[in-house]
Amino acid sequence: MRNITIAIDGPASSGKSTVAKIIARNLGYTYLDTGAMYRSATYLALENNINPENISKLLELLADNPIRFGKTEDGQQKVFVGDKEVTDTIRQPEITNNVSWVSALPEVREELVSQQRRIAKEGSIIMDGRDIGTVVLPDAELKIFLVASVEERAQRRYKENLSKGITTDFDTLKDEIATRDYKDSHREVSPLKAADDAILFDTTGVDIDGVVQFIQEKAEKKIDMKNK
Numbered sequence: 001m002r003n004i005t006i007a008i009d010g011p012a013s014s015g016k017s018t019v020a021k022i023i024a025r026n027l028g029y030t031y032l033d034t035g036a037m038y039r040s041a042t043y044l045a046l047e048n049n050i051n052p053e054n055i056s057k058l059l060e061l062l063a064d065n066p067i068r069f070g071k072t073e074d075g076q077q078k079v080f081v082g083d084k085e086v087t088d089t090i091r092q093p094e095i096t097n098n099v100s101w102v103s104a105l106p107e108v109r110e111e112l113v114s115q116q117r118r119i120a121k122e123g124s125i126i127m128d129g130r131d132i133g134t135v136v137l138p139d140a141e142l143k144i145f146l147v148a149s150v151e152e153r154a155q156r157r158y159k160e161n162l163s164k165g166i167t168t169d170f171d172t173l174k175d176e177i178a179t180r181d182y183k184d185s186h187r188e189v190s191p192l193k194a195a196d197d198a199i200l201f202d203t204t205g206v207d208i209d210g211v212v213q214f215i216q217e218k219a220e221k222k223i224d225m226k227n228k
Contacts, residue, residue, distance in 0.1 A: 003029070003123055003124040003223065003226075004124075004140075004141035004142055004219065004222050004223055004226060005120060005123070005125050005126075005127075005137055005139075005140040005141055005142075006020075006023070006029070006125070006126040006127070006140060006141070006142045006143075006144070006215075006219055007127055007128075007132035007133040007136070007137045007140040007142070007143045007144070007195075007198075008020050008126065008127070008128040008129075008132065008143075008144045008145075008146065008215070009128065009129060009130055009131065009132050009133050009134070009143070009144070009145050009146070009192070009194065009195070009198065010128075010130070010145055010146035010147060010148075011130070011147065011148075011153070011177075011180070011181050011184065011185075011192060012096075012153060012157070012177050012180050012181070012184075013148070013153035013154070013156045013157045013160075013177060014146040014147055014148045014153060014203060015146055015148065015156070015203050015208065015211055016128040016129075016144075016146050017033060017035060017128055018208055019146075019208060019211045019212050019215060020033075020126050020127070020128040021077070022208070022212050023126055023212055023215055023216050023219065024126045026212075026216060027124075027126070027216070027219065027223075028124070029124045029125060029126045030119070030122070030124060030125050030126070031077070031125075031126050031127075032069075032116060032119055032120070032125060032126070032127045033069065033077065033079070033128070034112070034116055034127060034128065034129035034132065034136070035128070035129055035130075036067075036069075036077075036079045036090060037067050037112050037115070037116070038099055038102065038103040038108075038112065038129075039090035039091070039095050039096075039099050040067045040079060040081045040086060040090055041058065041062060041067070041102050041103070041108055041112065042090070042095050042098050042099045042102040042103075043081060043086055043089060043090050043095055044058060044061045044062065044065065044081060045058050045098070045102050046094065046095070046098060048061060052101065052105065055105055055107050055108070058102075058105075058107075058108065059107055059108070059111060062108075062111055062112075064082070065081050065082030065084075066082065067079070067080070067081055067112075067115075068080050088164060091160075091161075091164065091166070092166065093166070093168060093176075096176065096180075097176060100180055100183040100184060100187070101183075103130075104183070104187040104188070104189055105189075106189045109189055109190055113135065113136050116136050116137075117136060117137070120136075120137055127140075130184055130190070130192040131190040131191075131192070133145070133194070133195035133197075133198050134190070134193060134194075134195045135190045138195070141222050141226065142199075142215075142218055142219055142222050143195050143197055143198040143199065144198060144199050144201060144215055144218070145194035145195070145198040145199070145200045145201070146201055146202075146203050146211070147200065147201070147202050147203070147204075148202065148203045148204045149204045150174055150177055150178050150181070151174065152203075152204050152205070153177050154170060154173045154174040154177055155170075157173050157177065158170050158173055161173075199218065201214060201215075
């Protein structure tokens with residue numbers, strides 16, 4: 001059976017990671033959380049007081065502390081930087097507020113994109129991020145670009161933070177998401193944008209099941225066509 005590669009892009013809290021994980025499980029595909037990789041690089045940068053002027057040090061740290069993924073017994077994803085688990089640490093506000101400048105660094109993107117492409121060659125992959133369909137996997141058979149209003153995305157992030165015991169102000173979250181949108185869409189390297197052949201889907205007011213159903217139906221059609 002020939003399988004496909006699926007790229008899901010979109011701004012912060014558009015629901016891409018949540019639905020990608022569910023669809024990967026439903027299809028028996030491998031899920032690669034690219035956002036967690038950039039957050040992990042940001043964690044290394046902040047922990048070691050690295051700024052844009054000493055990127056060579058960050059690249060050394062990435063080489064010495066490779067980012068990898070694992071799973072809990074109930075199938076939840078765990079993220080490691082070297083031997084240290086950072087699953088919850090990389091979701092803290094300080095990481096969120098700094099990930100844009102780290103992910104915009106050409107050298108960092110080149111290193112992580114290279115890692116992502118190597119993994120994708122194994123096939124049966126679903127990957128989400130901000131430039132998967134445009135840069136990382138431009139030949140992906142299915143490309144989805146998810147959007148949602150800033151208000152709704154802030155609500156999602158607020159509830160997620162509360163469930164993890166992270167205290168945040170809702171209005172601050174809205175401002176942070178809007179700022180992140182601007183930075184991601186205006187950066188010089190790999191800006192956030194939909195690929196020309198991507199399917200756009202507005203998830204505002206749509207629950208997770210509805211988004212999963214929409215994408216999975218598209219994926220199953222692509223898989224059926226490839227195997228005819």
